Amino acid sequence: MPKISVVMPVYNAERFLNESIDSILNQTFDDLELICVDDGSTDSSLEILQKFSNDDKRVRVFSLNHQGGGNARNYGLKQVTGEYLYLMDADDILYSNAFEDFYPVCEEKDLDFLVFKATNYGVEKDHYFETGYQNMSSISNIVKDNVFDYKDLGDALFDFNVSPWCKFYNWEFIKNSGAQFRENSKFHDNQFFWDIIFQAKRILFVDEFYYTRKRYSESLTSSGDKGHIDIIGVVNDIIKLFIKHGQLDNYKSKLYNYKIRWITDRYNQIQEKYKELFFIEMKKDYEKLKNTEFENMLNEDLKFIFNNVILSSDYKEFDSINDYCDRKKKNNIQIADKKLEKKISRIKGERTGIKKIAFKSFQKIKKICKKWLKK
Structure with a gap:
């Protein structure tokens, strides 16, 4: 039985796949297995995987019909035989000393999982850059080098990078947690993270970089396709996980505000042709609240x-x-209350029956905008 199982979902990753697999197989800690799950690739990814499998007995390859990254990860979890689990993306790079550093620390401190930092590589512009989301500095500043759990973080819990590739897991903990990735969704990481974070008792943050994430315009989360609409269901399921673990009352205000922010961010990224459908689903969800x-x-x-x-x-x-x-906010325009009241009175009821708007409907826009800005 290997010490470490690495699960890697693969979909049309031929451009970076060799480098990504090499970063796992060339780890200085080599007692590992690499479980590759091809998610119905239409490029040469499967052939690349099979070559690695033929050359290195540590590589195990499975092939599925295309269902999405969450489905592929869940399938890979069923194949794990190691003591520890690492979840790798097929286009990124893990530093060669990562497992050699992680394994003894996890053993010594009996960790449920370990967290570390990542840097980003912009493929088109050929440059490296850091982000606060990957650095998690707010968490590092709180926990320092101490073992912690979610209760130690307060609202900084929401600063956690939910991505699985910046964590090194105790497999027994993951198996007992029952956590799964959301299937048929591009935002599948969220469900897994929010299910385990409330169950973990021993977490350690390592304030060092061990991972390079490739960033390119055609990536799943930046493509703005129809799949972005699923964020509404994703966030609602996150709220259900807070309820499941008895944490809703502790984080209610922060969580509700994050719901609107998360959904709005994805709406702003979506392609124009999908905006109407996204808006309809968003409106249906908000009207209930x-x-x-x-x-x-x-x-x-x-x-x-x-x-x-x-x-x-x-x-x-x-x-x-x-x-x-x-x-208006950028220009810092101020409006007197009396003028506002006159505008509201004059255009009261104007909204009924209006289906389209342009900026010539200026008075109507003011009604809604000013009403909420003055509060």
């Missing part, structure tokens, strides 16, 4: 976005109002 505790816990900016979704008749109106209010 109107005049509830959820709305009352939103901060001023996010409450404005929340109500703008509900009050807008379509995505074009929603975008126009947001754009108008963003420009």
Whole structure:
């Protein structure tokens, strides 16, 4: 039985796959197995995997019909035989000393999992850069080199990088947690992370870089395709996990605000042709939460976005109002209360029956925007 099992889902990764696999097989700690799950690739990825398997008995290859990264990871988890688990992406690089550093620390401190930092490589511009999300400096500043759990983090819990490749897991802990990746979703990492974080009792943050993440415009999370709409279901399932682990009351305000921020961020990334469908699903979800505790816990900016979704008749109106209010904030335009009241009175009821809006509908935009900006 190997000490470490590495699970790598692979889908059309021929461009970087050799380098990524080499970074695992060339680890200075070599008591490992590499479980590669090809997710129905249409390029030469499967052939590359089979060659590695023929040359190195530590490489095990499985092939599925294309279902998505979450499905491939879950399938790979069923094949694990090692004491520790690492989840690798097929286009990135793990530093060669990683496992040699991680294994003895996890053994000595009896960790559920270990967390480390990553740097980014921009493929198109050929440059390296860091982000706060990959560095997790707010977490590092709190826990330093101490073993911790979620209770030690407070609201900094939401600064955690949910990606599995920046963590080294005790397999027994993962197996007993019952955590799975969300299937048929590009945002499959979230479900896995939020299920394990409340169950882990012993976590260690290693304030060093061990991973290079490739960033390129066609990556799954930056493509802005129809799959972005799934973020609504993802966030709702995250809230259910907080409920499952008895943590909703402890994080309710922060979680509700994050819901609107997460969804808005993905909406802003989506391609124009999918905006209407995203808006419809977003509006249906928000209308259920109107005049509830959820709305009352939103901060001023996010409450404005929340109500703008509900009050807008379509995505074009929603975008126009947001754009108008963003420009007002940047220009720091102030509006007297009396003038505002006159505007509201004059255009009261104007919204009914309006299906489209452009900037010539200027008065209507002001009604909604100013109403929420003055609060």
